[in-house]
Amino acid sequence: MRGIADFHCDVLSKLLKEDSLDFNGSQTASLDVTYERLAQSGTVLQTFAIFIPAAAGAGIHPILQSIDLFHRKVLSCKGVQQIRTVGDLKRAAQSGSLAAMLSLEGVDGLEGHPELLRIMYLLGVRAVGLTWNHANWAADGIMEKRGSGLTAKGRQAVEICNELKLILDVSHLSERAFWEVVSQAEQPVIASHSNTRAVCDHPRNLTDEQLLALILMDGRIGITYVPWFVTQDAEPTIDDILRHVEHVCELGGERQLMLGSDFDGIDTHIQGLTNPVDTGRLIEAMLQRYSATQVDGFASGNAYRYLTKHLPTE
Numbered sequence: 384m385r386g387i388a389d390f391h392c393d394v395l396s397k398l399l400k401e402d403s404l405d406f407n408g409s410q411t412a413s414l415d416v417t418y419e420r421l422a423q424s425g426t427v428l429q430t431f432a433i434f435i436p437a438a439a440g441a442g443i444h445p446i447l448q449s450i451d452l453f454h455r456k457v458l459s460c461k462g463v464q465q466i467r468t469v470g471d472l473k474r475a476a477q478s479g480s481l482a483a484m485l486s487l488e489g490v491d492g493l494e495g496h497p498e499l500l501r502i503m504y505l506l507g508v509r510a511v512g513l514t515w516n517h518a519n520w521a522a523d524g525i526m527e528k529r530g531s532g533l534t535a536k537g538r539q540a541v542e543i544c545n546e547l548k549l550i551l552d553v554s555h556l557s558e559r560a561f562w563e564v565v566s567q568a569e570q571p572v573i574a575s576h577s578n579t580r581a582v583c584d585h586p587r588n589l590t591d592e593q594l595l596a597l598i599l600m601d602g603r604i605g606i607t608y609v610p611w612f613v614t615q616d617a618e619p620t621i622d623d624i625l626r627h628v629e630h631v632c633e634l635g636g637e638r639q640l641m642l643g644s645d646f647d648g649i650d651t652h653i654q655g656l657t658n659p660v661d662t663g664r665l666i667e668a669m670l671q672r673y674s675a676t677q678v679d680g681f682a683s684g685n686a687y688r689y690l691t692k693h694l695p696t697e
């Protein structure tokens with residue numbers, strides 16, 4: 384096992400709300416993801432989403448504050464290295480460092496200026512989801528009843544992502560926006576934290592058609608631990624997550640599946656899966672049903688193969 388790669392956590396948004404929280408310390412009761420837990424869990428790669436809660440205000444300032452927090456609180460920890468290129472990824476693996484990647488969850492704060500994605504890129508952002516659940520200047524999110532797709536500026540944003548090879552994350556998009564992004568994107572896209580609608584009929588989960596599109600383009604699907612995306616029938620368990628894994632595999636996505644915990648983005652957890660250390664339990668459960676090679680792919684191999692192909696070389 385090479386370790387765990389997790390493509391989505393929201394710890395930066397908690398740090399943004401409460402600057403006194405200590406990512407690298409013992410007073411971390413209100414955090415799921417901490418330096419110590421990442422180290423203990425054998426996490427080798429963690430994506431840190433910049434998600435701006437409404438209370439943090441509008442505009443670019445809270446985005447920049449989040450990036451500042453990423454530097455001050457996350458990258459300041461020993462052995463944590465920011466990943467901007469394939470070279471960084473390799474160096475982090477060689478030195479046993481934790482690879483830390485920035486993603487932007489919702490372009491709301493760029494306030495109608497798609498060109499600011501270039502500045503985001505310069506600051507190290509390597510994946511972009513155009514929306515959270517609501518509509519914004521770029522596209523409709525999945526909870527917007529209207530269900531429209533991309534705006535003209537949203538299309539410009541995708542064009543800039545194509546130019547920069549910024550990874551497009553389709554997790555929160557409306558179905559129409561999903562298909563429009565998929566048809567305009569010049570490299571395979573990811574759904575960093577979404578499950579399957581066939582197993583749990585929640586709008587944030589992906590239909591079989593969407594899953595197949597991601598699989599066929601060799602994009603990625605990050606299975607997520609958000610309880611209400613796992614099952615709505617009963618108290619969700621780790622075994623219920625495996626039903627989503629199985630469904631993606633049935634569709635042929637064994638090599639496109641990865642993990643997207645959404646730790647710190649949720650207030651309630653699946654029992655026994657409350658922070659990065661517990662991911663070991665999920666891996667154990669996977670090993671009961673899948674080969675070591677398959678589980679290695681789910682845990683980190685598939686995520687690494689994708690990044691090695693799609694991050695800039697240097």
Ligand SMILES: [Zn+2]
Pocket residue numbers: 488555576648
């Ligand atoms: Zn999210």
